[in-house]
């Protein structure tokens with residue numbers, strides 16, 4: 630597998646989870662950082678299947694859609710469950726995280742000034758669903774007994790929400806413990822402490 634190259638803008642955005650996942654798997658990757666002014670010229674955009682980034686290259690194999698990239702990495706790094714049923718549940722969790730991520734992105738880019746407070750107020754109604762799954766599974770992961778690509782996606786989106794509202798997990802002990810345990814995994818800790826990670830803004834408009 631690999632070599633891997635991520636092509637994306639100079640933000641964490643929709644590449645935060647895949648970077649954390651590859652770091653945790655001890656997988657190296659190259660970054661092609663696209664300047665937004667260059668992007669607006671349209672040449673690169675015209676080559677993208679859906680006219681958007683991120684793009685992952687796995688050797689000569691090119692993939693778009695951040696969740697398809699996570700699934701591809703999950704397949705190639707034993708992070709997609711032990712059987713078809715677990716894989717289906719992991720897909721379900723990944724889609725649930727995507728629902729939350731879409732709400733977050735919409736608030737950040739379209740409604741930050743007027744909608745941040747009501748978003749935070751409504752956040753527990755979304756986090757309580759993941760808390761219930763995490764508490765029920767008892768392994769410290771969403772599905773099965775080791776990290777799947779859905780765990781990396783949830784972990785990354787929770788990190789972003791802790792920046793938005795540092796107390797948002799205070800009433801969700803299983804999620805709080807999940808974030809602590811994932812953050813403490815040696816390769817993830819090293820990556821989160823790295824300049825490569827810290828220098829990137831979470832979102833493209835500088836809001837968090």
Ligand SMILES: N[C@@H](CCC(=O)N[C@@H](CSC(=S)NCCc1ccccc1)C(=O)NCC(=O)O)C(=O)O
Pocket residue numbers: 638640642643674680681682683693694695696734738832833834
């Ligand atoms: N479903 C896709 C969505 C990909 C996507 O939204 N990509 C955005 C960037 S990721 C994102 S969260 N976009 C929100 C706003 C933004 C735009 C540009 C840079 C950074 C953020 C993009 O390529 N925008 C440029 C364009 O459409 O011409 C996926 O999951 O990969």
